[in-house]
Amino acid sequence: MSKHILITGINGLLSQNLVQEFSPDHTISGLDLNPGIFDPNQKIKVTQLDLRNTNELTKHIYATAPDVLIHTAAYTNVDGAEAERDLAFAVNAKIPGDLAKICRDLDIPMIHISTDYVFSGTNGPYNEADLCAPRGSYAESKYAGEQAALDSGARLAVIRPNVMYGHGRNLKSSFVDWLLKELAQGRPVNVVDDQYNNPTYARRLAMVTRQILDRQAWDVWHFGSKEVVSRYTFALICADIFGLPSGLINAISTVELNQKAPRPLRSGLICEKLKQELAIPILSIGEELALLKEEMHAS
Numbered sequence: 001m002s003k004h005i006l007i008t009g010i011n012g013l014l015s016q017n018l019v020q021e022f023s024p025d026h027t028i029s030g031l032d033l034n035p036g037i038f039d040p041n042q043k044i045k046v047t048q049l050d051l052r053n054t055n056e057l058t059k060h061i062y063a064t065a066p067d068v069l070i071h072t073a074a075y076t077n078v079d080g081a082e083a084e085r086d087l088a089f090a091v092n093a094k095i096p097g098d099l100a101k102i103c104r105d106l107d108i109p110m111i112h113i114s115t116d117y118v119f120s121g122t123n124g125p126y127n128e129a130d131l132c133a134p135r136g137s138y139a140e141s142k143y144a145g146e147q148a149a150l151d152s153g154a155r156l157a158v159i160r161p162n163v164m165y166g167h168g169r170n171l172k173s174s175f176v177d178w179l180l181k182e183l184a185q186g187r188p189v190n191v192v193d194d195q196y197n198n199p200t201y202a203r204r205l206a207m208v209t210r211q212i213l214d215r216q217a218w219d220v221w222h223f224g225s226k227e228v229v230s231r232y233t234f235a236l237i238c239a240d241i242f243g244l245p246s247g248l249i250n251a252i253s254t255v256e257l258n259q260k261a262p263r264p265l266r267s268g269l270i271c272e273k274l275k276q277e278l279a280i281p282i283l284s285i286g287e288e289l290a291l292l293k294e295e296m297h298a299s
């Protein structure tokens with residue numbers, strides 16, 4: 001049955017993939033700070049609204065009465081959040097709880113997108129039930145938002161991705177975009193070899209979101225790829241799949257980058273629960289990058 005799905009942060013990487021996933025058979029509307037990429041004459045209606053404006057947000061949801069809400073919007077600048085901690089908390093910690101309470105009151109199911117940063121990143125990979133211990137303002141704000149949403153009593157699923165990449169238009173540069181561009185231009189790149197993850201391909205995360213909604217699987221879910229690898233190994237696999245020169249990739253350590261926010265060195269998300277309970281196949285990094293390559297060539 002066709003539903004009306006409201007997506008927050010509709011111009012972002014994951015949202016653009018959600019639009020691709022759901023728009024063939026559902027009605028989509030979105031909220032974001034900027035008008036963004038969607039043509040106002042097309043069927044996807046985007047409203048410019050700062051989600052921190054709780055009154056306007058509440059009015060909008062009551063007036064449009066969506067069947068489902070998917071909350072992807074976030075303050076995503078991990079280093080910026082150290083200087084703008086209040087803003088990171090206003091967006092990442094407060095808004096998820098506000099939205100979840102509105103959804104609870106209107107009995108609208110909600111999907112909240114969280115992150116592996118809720119964990120300490122010192123002893124991963126992590127199961128859904130592992131102890132959270134966020135480090136840094138972005139991580140702490142996302143953890144507070146996740147908890148507020150979970151505490152709301154709404155019909156809610158929380159999905160945690162890590163190191164997300166994918167295809168879209170007018171996006172902030174992700175690690176994979178940057179890497180492919182630099183290697184294609186023949187420029188050497190420095191990539192850390194001491195941060196471990198199992199990156200999440202946004203196109204498949206959109207498919208996973210649909211499965212979770214279809215099955216009304218109100219729970220916490222982890223989604224990434226099959227293997228946990230260092231960022232350096234991930235870069236080598238990218239170069240291999242895209243036929244780019246891996247010799248340009250130099251391994252460095254995280255301390256050499258001198259970043260403002262702490263980075264999880266041993267992270268990664270165990271995806272067994274999705275595999276066992278929802279029968280969702282977990283693909284290798286190479287398989288997912290090959291899908292991205294196809295997607296990029298097709299667009």
Ligand SMILES: NC(=O)c1ccc[n+]([C@@H]2O[C@H](COP(=O)([O-])OP(=O)(O)OC[C@H]3O[C@@H](n4cnc5c(N)ncnc54)[C@H](OP(=O)(O)O)[C@@H]3O)[C@@H](O)[C@H]2O)c1
Binds near residue numbers: 008009033073
């Ligand atoms: N990307 C990753 O590696 C990664 C990894 C793990 C988890 N996540 C989580 O996954 C989710 C989606 O990430 P993404 O990379 O797709 O995000 P994204 O591309 O940064 O998109 C987020 C969107 O939300 C908008 N936004 C920010 N603050 C807003 C506000 N106050 N009101 C309305 N809209 C607002 C942003 O607008 P502006 O661009 O104008 O600010 C942007 O269009 C986020 O919750 C993020 O925390 C991401």
